[in-house]
Each structure stands twice: as structure tokens, then as C-alpha cells.
Amino acid sequence: xxxxxxxxxxxxxxxxxxxxxxxxxxxxxxxxxxxxxxxxxxxxxxxxxxxxxxxxxxxxxxxxxxxxxxxxxxxxxxxxxxxxxxxxxxxxxxxxxxxxxxxxxxxxxxxxxxxxxxxxxxxxxxxxxxxxxxxxxxxxxxxxxxxxxxxxxxxxxxxxxxxxxxxxxxxxxxxxxxxxxxxxxxxxxxxxxxxxxxxxxxxxxxxxxxxxxxxxxxxxxxxxxxxxxxxxxxxxxxxxxxxxxxxxxxxxxxxxxxxxxxxxxxxxxxxxxxxxxxxxxxxxxxxxxxxxxxxxxxxxxxxxxxxxxxxxxxxxxxxxxxxxxxxxxxxxxxxxxxxxxxxxxxxxxxxxxxxxxxxxxxxxxxxxxxxxxxxxxxxxxxxxxxxxxxxxxxxxxxxxxxxxxxxxxxxxxxxxxxxxxxxxxxxxxxxxxxxxxxxxxxx
Amino acid sequence: xxxxxxxxxxxxxxxxxxxxxxxxxxxxxxxxxxxxxxxxxxxxxxxxxxxxxxxxxxxxxxxxxxxxxxxxxxxxxxxxxxxxxxxxxxxxxxxxxxxxxxxxxxxxxxxxxxxxxxxxxxxxxxxxxxxxxxxxxxxxxxxxxxxxxxxxxxxxxxxx
Numbered sequence: 001x002x003x004x005x006x007x008x009x010x011x012x013x014x015x016x017x018x019x020x021x022x023x024x025x026x027x028x029x030x031x032x033x034x035x036x037x038x039x040x041x042x043x044x045x046x047x048x049x050x051x052x053x054x055x056x057x058x059x060x061x062x063x064x065x066x067x068x069x070x071x072x073x074x075x076x077x078x079x080x081x082x083x084x085x086x087x088x089x090x091x092x093x094x095x096x097x098x099x100x101x102x103x104x105x106x107x108x109x110x111x112x113x114x115x116x117x118x119x120x121x122x123x124x125x126x127x128x129x130x131x132x133x134x135x136x137x138x139x140x141x142x143x144x145x146x147x148x149x150x151x152x153x154x155x156x157x158x159x160x161x162x163x164x165x166x167x168x169x170x171x172x173x174x175x176x177x178x179x180x181x182x183x184x185x186x187x188x189x190x191x192x193x194x195x196x197x198x199x200x201x202x203x204x205x206x207x208x209x210x211x212x213x214x215x216x217x218x219x220x221x222x223x224x225x226x227x228x229x230x231x232x233x234x235x236x237x238x239x240x241x242x243x244x245x246x247x248x249x250x251x252x253x254x255x256x257x258x259x260x261x262x263x264x265x266x267x268x269x270x271x272x273x274x275x276x277x278x279x280x281x282x283x284x285x286x287x288x289x290x291x292x293x294x295x296x297x298x299x300x301x302x303x304x305x306x307x308x309x310x311x312x313x314x315x316x317x318x319x320x321x322x323x324x325x326x327x328x329x330x331x332x333x334x335x336x337x338x339x340x341x342x343x344x345x346x347x348x349x350x351x352x353x354x355x356x357x358x359x360x361x362x363x364x365x366x367x368x369x370x371x372x373x374x375x376x377x378x379x380x381x382x383x384x385x386x387x388x389x390x391x392x393x394x395x396x397x398x399x400x401x402x403x404x405x406x407x408x409x410x411x412x413x414x415x416x417x418x419x420x421x422x423x424x425x426x427x428x429x430x431x432x433x434x435x436x437x438x439x440x441x442x443x
Numbered sequence: 444x445x446x447x448x449x450x451x452x453x454x455x456x457x458x459x460x461x462x463x464x465x466x467x468x469x470x471x472x473x474x475x476x477x478x479x480x481x482x483x484x485x486x487x488x489x490x491x492x493x494x495x496x497x498x499x500x501x502x503x504x505x506x507x508x509x510x511x512x513x514x515x516x517x518x519x520x521x522x523x524x525x526x527x528x529x530x531x532x533x534x535x536x537x538x539x540x541x542x543x544x545x546x547x548x549x550x551x552x553x554x555x556x557x558x559x560x561x562x563x564x565x566x567x568x569x570x571x572x573x574x575x576x577x578x579x580x581x582x583x584x585x586x587x588x589x590x591x592x593x594x595x596x597x598x599x600x601x602x603x
Contacts, residue, residue: 171591172564173472284589288589356567356593361471361472384467392593393593393594393596394593395593397589398589
């Protein structure tokens, strides 16, 4: 992770030295030659570190430090002092500077200090990310056996070196959050924060504050300044779940962030520049929402650079057994129980159940079974009785498939079954090779 | 905001058939439950009640006429409330199940309900309604409703 540095120094030669050394180290550096301009600059762009000379024309370094700490308490400040002026350095540290450097300075020493600050900043961001990431674990493995999910993984791998925004679609509970995380951690921004926000759980005002942050006094209750998730996710990814629930006015504000890569905090007057990859998700048919005018078309196209559909578990039953075993291992470890398997009868029950709540429901069923089970394997007795008593069938009106799509899916399955032998597949399907080719090439 | 499951059932003696599944699913998904009980209009419109109400209405006693017409609906609501309280205890779910009573046909009642209650995440149709193709035509329903619909059925050998 890189941090953004602002240098406020009136000595041209010092600035040149610092710029050369810091840019060579990969930092993004901006410089100004006085305190007043520095204050203006930190209001316009988000910086992580300010390096300010104590003696500058106009506003001096200590006054600048005071004002910056008052306005942007999260920003770190290093003060440059003249040789031997220890008293000024102590003053600066008392006023909140993280460190000081004395002139003439040693570039290696400065880099060491800045790298330390970078590491602290990264930890802070990761900590914030963990607190706000809906509890998604970084080490969550993907359990995939079905052809449909293998395709999803293929798509994720194909965008590994891209930085495009992604729109995830699929029913509730299919694992969109986990896929979002996988996209982030397999991508170019993996060293930077991954933040997640469910747009459906906040009122419009709160969602705006969560996304964009707010200035002190922006509204009743805004007693302190707050950074929004867009600002915290700088250089990283922001996962916006249930994006279709976002109000039209917030959609407009989000579009501006995507277009201009800058935003203003609620109650703020200065734009803040950011570089964030957006991964959005919805369980609704967003095309319908767009055509009904309930979701902005321009925002849809900005988010939908890559569209990934995650199928419900009832359409990829091959994943039920490996997923059940994966959840069993995880939950048994958590509950400290020695349950090593799932009985055949239990697996049969799970395989024939409809799972309207998808993977999330399967995980919860296994979690509960682990708690209830007294033997070394999950037996039907520890599974919910209702899944034996009732049969369920789910229809998602947003995902009604066309006959062509079903034919293609089925033909692909048969082809996979015969190890890609098209003649054999065509024979099994009772069609000619040409017809099979036509079905398979249907987009 | 917790997810909300809507259990749609025909009001009457066995309106709770299938509710055990919904309660279990709600517990598994950590969701809340709303119930839409739809009564057939003819249950309400007993001929004698209509005639009596008409007599009062003709005599200008509009309040009494309305009371007579409301009486049956109120009685149904009271009975449903009692039953729901029992269900809450039996299935150990929040005592304040969000329930709604409609006197209409099921598709209209469901459509109207979803217009005023958009925060429903999944619709679960009771076994008695699921098997009754005359009352619910899923093909028609999915043209008007965009929420996932789950039909509950009970295999003959499963018992109640």
C-alpha cells in the first residue's frame, strides 16, 4: 500500500531531494512552498502524511500543524526543524506531530520513518476494513465442483489483472460477498483495504454518511468529523451489496464518484480525490429496474463493466456435498466437536432439498446440526425436521431462463459427461453434430 | 435490516399448515416473518348478514349496517390473533408476528400487499395454496411479482 504525501517546504533544494527519494520509493508526492497553500491543498485532496518545515513564509510549520490536526486528526505530520532546535521539535511532538527530522537530513532515515508511518496507516485501514466488512474472512476458501461455479472462477481469474468495476448478480445467500472478496484479494489491489457495505440496512441519510463521511456539525448528531468508506477504501475496493436499494439521489452522488474520482463529505465544501474499485451486488433484476427508471442507466453501465452471475445452489447440486463437508469442518472446529462426516441419509436429504436460502441456509443448517449432533457424523436427527416433512420449489421471477439457455446448459453438461466428445454428446442428445454446435454457440 | 419472509396462506382451520417450515427457515436465515391470511370473500358475505345489513342501510342506519358487515371480519381477526399467539409460542419465534388479513382472491391480495410492503425478500406459499392451481397460477403470478417465490408442498407419506 502506498500513502499520499504532501511536502510543505520553501527551500527548493530540500523539496527536490525529498521528491526524488520518495517518488523513487513509490510514494505519491505533492509539494507546496508555504503553509497557507499546504492548508488549502489538504482541504482539496486526501493526504496521509504532511511533511512541513517549521520555518516558512506566512504560516509557519507549527501553526500549520495545529490547523491540520484540528481539521484532519487522522493525517500524520512530520516537522522539519533546523539543526539543534530540539525545543521546536518537542513543541511539534506535543502538538501532535508523529515525528520530526532535523536539517541537514539523512534520506535513509527519513525513508525509514515514512515507511513506518505507511505500515501503521495500512494496519489502521485494515483494522477499519475488518470492522466494517460484514465479518467476511480474508481466508475464506472457495469450494467449487459444479461447472457453473467453475465458470465464475474462470471469469474472476480473467479479470485478475484488470481494475474494472464489477456487478455481481444472483439470489440472496448465493455467496456474492464471498465472490466480491475473492475478486479483491486475487486482484491488483489485494494489499489495500476491502470494505463492504449493505445499502439496504441504512436510511438514506445514514447511508450517505457511511459512504461519504461527514464534516463536524453537518447534521444533528455529527459531533465529530467522520471519514466515509469511499475515503477509507482509497486504493482498495468497496463492495456495495444490495445496490438496487440505493435512493436516486445517492445513486447520482455515487455516479459522480465513479466519473470524477472525487467526492465531498456530507456538509463538506471541498472535493476529495479517491481511487476506489467498486464491486456492486444485487439480488434483483437490475435490467428491469433500469428500464423502469428505478436505477440510473449511467450508473448501471459504470458499475457493470463486468457482470458476474452467481447461480443458486439448486442449479448446481454438485456443490452441495463439498460445501456441506467444508462447512462441517469449519463449524466442528469452531464448536470444538469431533464430528468427522455426514451420513449417507443426511447427504441424501440435503441433496433433495430446495434451499431457498441458498448457500447461507446450507451453512446455517450444518452449523445447527454440529451443535445438536452427539455422534461422530451428522445424522438426519440433527437436521431440521421440516426439510423432511416439506418439499419446496423456488422460482425467482428475475431469473426465468429462456429455453435456448436451458438447452445450452444441458448440452454443456452432457458434453462434460462425455469428456468433450461432441459426436458422442450429439448421439446421446439425439441430435446432429451441427445442431449441437448451434446450441453450444448460442450466446 | 433483517430479511423478511412472507407466508401466504388461505385463512381458515388449517391456515398454519406449512408454518413450521417457514418458522424453521426464518430461524435458519435469521429473518422475520410476515403472514398474509387471505379469506375467501364468500366466507364473509353470508347471505343473512348481507340481507340484515341491507335492511338497516335502507332504514338509514348506516353505522349499524357497517357494524354488521364488519362483525364477521372482526371475529375472524380475533380468532386469527389467538391462533398466532399460540403459533409464536409453539415455534418459539417473536411473539409479534406481523400478520395481515385480506378478504379477496390470493393473487390480488398478494399484489396489493406487496405494493404497500416492498421490504419482503421471499414469498412462501402454503401447501394448501401451492397445490390449488385454480387459486394460484404461478405462471401468471411471476409476471407481476419480482420477489423469489417458494411453493411448499407436503409429500403424502410425510404426514402433518
